[in-house]
Amino acid sequence: DFHHTNGQVPAVYLTQIYQQFGFHWDHIYAYEMQDKKPADVFDQVPEDLFHAYHWINVGVNSAKGSKMNPWNMLLREYKEDD
DSSP: OOOTTSSSSSHHHHHHHHHHTOOOOEEEEEEOOOOOHHHHHTTTHHHHHHEEEEOOOOOOOSSOOOOOOOOHHHHHHTTTTT
């Protein structure tokens, strides 16, 4: 887990820190290597982030071209002004 998250999902904890500075989230991608029940994960996502939360229950793969490499998805799907 990410430092001391007070029991929160690390991705949620970090987004709430950024929200304090006015950052608006339209997409949050969370990769989880350990097998988890979807209901347990989504129960921890606050309602104001639910629309943006994309949970992928597999680990990342750093191989160039891998569909499980988050950088490949970001480079392919998002533009400079996003």
